[in-house]
Amino acid sequence: GAGVSQSPSNKVTEKGKDVELRCDPISGHTALYWYRQSLGQGLEFLIYFQGNSAPDKSGLPSDRFSAERTGGSVSTLTIQRTQQEDSAVYLCASSLEGRGEAFFGQGTRLTVV
Protein backbone atom coordinates (compact mmCIF):
# COMPACT_ATOMS: atom_id res chain seq x y z
CA GLY A 1 0.00 0.00 0.00
CA ALA A 2 0.88 3.64 -0.21
CA GLY A 3 1.05 4.24 3.51
CA VAL A 4 1.63 2.57 6.85
CA SER A 5 -1.24 0.24 7.66
CA GLN A 6 -2.22 -0.80 11.18
CA SER A 7 -4.75 -3.33 12.33
CA PRO A 8 -7.07 -3.52 14.04
CA SER A 9 -8.09 0.13 14.16
CA ASN A 10 -9.89 -0.44 17.45
CA LYS A 11 -9.53 -3.19 20.02
CA VAL A 12 -11.46 -3.70 23.23
CA THR A 13 -10.15 -6.42 25.49
CA GLU A 14 -10.69 -7.67 28.98
CA LYS A 15 -8.10 -7.08 31.65
CA GLY A 16 -5.65 -9.97 31.76
CA LYS A 17 -6.05 -10.98 28.12
CA ASP A 18 -3.24 -10.86 25.57
CA VAL A 19 -3.48 -8.65 22.47
CA GLU A 20 -1.57 -8.44 19.22
CA LEU A 21 -1.32 -5.27 17.17
CA ARG A 22 -0.11 -5.37 13.59
CA CYS A 23 1.81 -2.90 11.48
CA ASP A 24 2.53 -3.04 7.75
CA PRO A 25 5.17 -0.42 6.94
CA ILE A 26 5.69 1.38 3.66
CA SER A 27 7.38 -0.90 1.17
CA GLY A 28 11.13 -0.37 1.13
CA HIS A 29 11.27 1.34 4.51
CA THR A 30 13.86 -0.39 6.66
CA ALA A 31 13.14 1.40 9.91
CA LEU A 32 10.01 0.77 11.96
CA TYR A 33 8.91 2.42 15.19
CA TRP A 34 6.19 1.78 17.73
CA TYR A 35 4.89 4.65 19.86
CA ARG A 36 2.15 4.90 22.45
CA GLN A 37 -0.11 7.91 22.82
CA SER A 38 -2.31 8.19 25.87
CA LEU A 39 -5.36 10.45 25.76
CA GLY A 40 -4.26 14.01 25.14
CA GLN A 41 -0.62 13.12 25.73
CA GLY A 42 2.55 13.11 23.70
CA LEU A 43 4.19 10.26 21.86
CA GLU A 44 5.94 7.72 24.04
CA PHE A 45 8.65 5.74 22.26
CA LEU A 46 8.32 1.97 22.69
CA ILE A 47 10.60 0.11 20.27
CA TYR A 48 12.61 0.65 17.09
CA PHE A 49 13.64 -1.80 14.37
CA GLN A 50 16.29 -0.98 11.77
CA GLY A 51 17.12 -3.56 9.13
CA ASN A 52 18.82 -6.60 10.60
CA SER A 53 20.18 -4.77 13.63
CA ALA A 54 19.09 -5.67 17.12
CA PRO A 55 15.97 -3.68 17.98
CA ASP A 56 16.09 -0.78 20.41
CA LYS A 57 13.69 -1.95 23.11
CA SER A 58 14.56 0.76 25.59
CA GLY A 59 11.06 2.24 25.61
CA LEU A 60 9.07 -0.88 26.42
CA PRO A 61 7.35 -0.13 29.75
CA SER A 62 7.38 -3.67 31.13
CA ASP A 63 8.16 -7.27 30.23
CA ARG A 64 4.50 -7.71 29.30
CA PHE A 65 5.30 -5.81 26.10
CA SER A 66 7.16 -7.40 23.23
CA ALA A 67 7.47 -6.84 19.50
CA GLU A 68 8.85 -8.63 16.53
CA ARG A 69 9.41 -7.84 12.92
CA THR A 70 9.32 -10.67 10.43
CA GLY A 71 11.28 -10.58 7.19
CA GLY A 72 12.15 -6.95 7.70
CA SER A 73 8.58 -5.94 6.97
CA VAL A 74 5.46 -6.60 9.05
CA SER A 75 5.70 -5.99 12.78
CA THR A 76 3.57 -7.26 15.64
CA LEU A 77 3.36 -5.62 19.06
CA THR A 78 2.15 -8.02 21.73
CA ILE A 79 0.88 -7.02 25.13
CA GLN A 80 0.41 -9.87 27.58
CA ARG A 81 -1.91 -9.83 30.57
CA THR A 82 -3.28 -6.42 29.63
CA GLN A 83 -3.94 -3.85 32.32
CA GLN A 84 -6.23 -0.83 32.28
CA GLU A 85 -3.24 1.50 32.13
CA ASP A 86 -2.33 -0.07 28.79
CA SER A 87 -5.34 1.67 27.25
CA ALA A 88 -3.98 4.07 24.65
CA VAL A 89 -3.49 4.57 20.94
CA TYR A 90 -0.58 2.54 19.63
CA LEU A 91 1.07 4.14 16.62
CA CYS A 92 3.44 2.55 14.16
CA ALA A 93 5.74 4.52 11.86
CA SER A 94 8.29 3.65 9.21
CA SER A 95 11.13 5.50 7.56
CA LEU A 96 13.97 5.04 5.11
CA GLU A 97 17.29 4.10 6.68
CA GLY A 98 19.36 7.10 7.66
CA ARG A 99 16.56 9.60 7.04
CA GLY A 100 14.52 11.21 9.75
CA GLU A 101 11.14 11.41 8.02
CA ALA A 102 8.80 8.96 9.70
CA PHE A 103 5.41 8.14 8.25
CA PHE A 104 2.74 7.12 10.73
CA GLY A 105 -0.18 4.76 10.48
CA GLN A 106 -3.64 5.64 11.78
CA GLY A 107 -3.00 3.83 15.01
CA THR A 108 -4.77 1.12 16.99
CA ARG A 109 -6.96 2.37 19.81
CA LEU A 110 -6.71 -0.18 22.61
CA THR A 111 -9.23 -0.16 25.42
CA VAL A 112 -8.77 -2.51 28.34
CA VAL A 113 -11.95 -3.03 30.37
Add this chain to the structure above:
Amino acid sequence: QQQVKQSPQSLIVQKGGISIINCAYENTAFDYFPWYQQFPGKGPALLIAIRPDVSEKKEGRFTISFNKSAKQFSLHIMDSQPGDSATYFCAASTVVQGAQKLVFGQGTRLTINP
Protein backbone atom coordinates in the same frame (compact mmCIF):
# COMPACT_ATOMS: atom_id res chain seq x y z
CA GLN B 1 19.36 14.80 27.63
CA GLN B 2 17.16 12.97 25.18
CA GLN B 3 14.18 15.16 25.93
CA VAL B 4 12.61 17.75 23.69
CA LYS B 5 10.62 20.35 25.61
CA GLN B 6 7.68 21.90 23.81
CA SER B 7 5.56 24.91 24.70
CA PRO B 8 2.87 26.01 25.02
CA GLN B 9 0.73 22.99 25.81
CA SER B 10 -2.27 24.68 24.21
CA LEU B 11 -2.70 27.76 22.07
CA ILE B 12 -5.69 29.70 20.79
CA VAL B 13 -5.21 32.08 17.87
CA GLN B 14 -7.65 34.16 15.89
CA LYS B 15 -8.08 33.44 12.21
CA GLY B 16 -5.48 35.30 10.22
CA GLY B 17 -3.09 35.54 13.14
CA ILE B 18 0.36 34.01 13.62
CA SER B 19 0.69 30.79 15.62
CA ILE B 20 4.05 30.18 17.28
CA ILE B 21 5.12 26.96 18.95
CA ASN B 22 8.51 26.57 20.57
CA CYS B 23 10.80 23.64 21.29
CA ALA B 24 14.12 23.28 23.08
CA TYR B 25 16.59 20.43 23.27
CA GLU B 26 19.79 19.52 25.09
CA ASN B 27 21.46 16.86 22.96
CA THR B 28 23.78 18.61 20.51
CA ALA B 29 24.02 15.40 18.50
CA PHE B 30 20.47 15.88 17.22
CA ASP B 31 20.70 16.65 13.52
CA TYR B 32 17.17 16.51 12.22
CA PHE B 33 14.18 18.46 13.51
CA PRO B 34 10.75 17.66 12.07
CA TRP B 35 7.33 18.99 12.97
CA TYR B 36 4.30 16.75 12.84
CA GLN B 37 0.63 17.67 12.61
CA GLN B 38 -2.04 15.41 14.06
CA PHE B 39 -5.78 15.65 13.57
CA PRO B 40 -8.16 13.82 15.93
CA GLY B 41 -8.34 10.12 15.18
CA LYS B 42 -5.41 10.25 12.78
CA GLY B 43 -1.74 9.46 13.05
CA PRO B 44 0.77 12.33 13.05
CA ALA B 45 1.84 13.52 9.60
CA LEU B 46 5.10 15.18 8.71
CA LEU B 47 4.54 18.90 8.16
CA ILE B 48 7.97 20.41 7.69
CA ALA B 49 11.51 19.61 8.79
CA ILE B 50 14.88 21.29 9.11
CA ARG B 51 18.50 20.32 9.55
CA PRO B 52 20.85 22.45 11.69
CA ASP B 53 22.88 23.78 8.79
CA VAL B 54 20.16 26.33 8.02
CA SER B 55 18.45 28.85 10.28
CA GLU B 56 15.08 28.94 8.59
CA LYS B 57 12.91 26.89 6.29
CA LYS B 58 9.65 28.01 4.80
CA GLU B 59 6.95 26.00 3.10
CA GLY B 60 3.86 27.96 2.26
CA ARG B 61 2.42 29.41 5.46
CA PHE B 62 4.65 27.24 7.65
CA THR B 63 8.13 28.32 8.74
CA ILE B 64 10.67 26.67 11.01
CA SER B 65 13.15 28.97 12.72
CA PHE B 66 16.24 27.26 14.12
CA ASN B 67 18.69 28.71 16.66
CA LYS B 68 21.58 26.30 17.00
CA SER B 69 23.44 28.22 19.69
CA ALA B 70 20.34 28.42 21.87
CA LYS B 71 19.32 24.85 21.02
CA GLN B 72 15.84 26.01 20.18
CA PHE B 73 13.55 25.77 17.20
CA SER B 74 10.07 27.00 16.53
CA LEU B 75 7.16 26.62 14.16
CA HIS B 76 5.41 29.69 12.84
CA ILE B 77 2.05 29.41 11.08
CA MET B 78 1.24 32.58 9.19
CA ASP B 79 -2.33 33.61 8.37
CA SER B 80 -3.63 30.82 10.62
CA GLN B 81 -6.82 29.15 9.42
CA PRO B 82 -9.47 27.08 11.23
CA GLY B 83 -8.25 24.06 9.24
CA ASP B 84 -4.91 24.41 11.00
CA SER B 85 -6.56 23.44 14.29
CA ALA B 86 -4.71 20.29 15.31
CA THR B 87 -2.08 19.01 17.69
CA TYR B 88 1.49 19.82 16.68
CA PHE B 89 4.54 17.86 17.76
CA CYS B 90 8.14 18.86 17.40
CA ALA B 91 10.75 16.13 17.29
CA ALA B 92 14.48 15.59 17.06
CA SER B 93 16.62 12.70 15.98
CA THR B 94 20.15 11.59 15.37
CA VAL B 95 21.77 8.46 14.04
CA VAL B 96 23.92 6.53 16.48
CA GLN B 97 25.61 3.30 15.34
CA GLY B 98 23.25 3.07 12.43
CA ALA B 99 20.14 3.44 14.52
CA GLN B 100 17.99 6.49 14.98
CA LYS B 101 15.16 7.31 17.28
CA LEU B 102 12.76 10.20 16.97
CA VAL B 103 12.23 11.98 20.28
CA PHE B 104 8.99 13.94 20.42
CA GLY B 105 7.89 16.94 22.38
CA GLN B 106 4.71 16.71 24.41
CA GLY B 107 2.57 18.38 21.78
CA THR B 108 0.67 21.63 21.42
CA ARG B 109 -3.06 21.69 20.88
CA LEU B 110 -3.71 24.58 18.51
CA THR B 111 -7.17 26.07 18.08
CA ILE B 112 -7.83 28.69 15.43
CA ASN B 113 -10.97 30.67 16.14
CA PRO B 114 -12.94 31.77 13.07
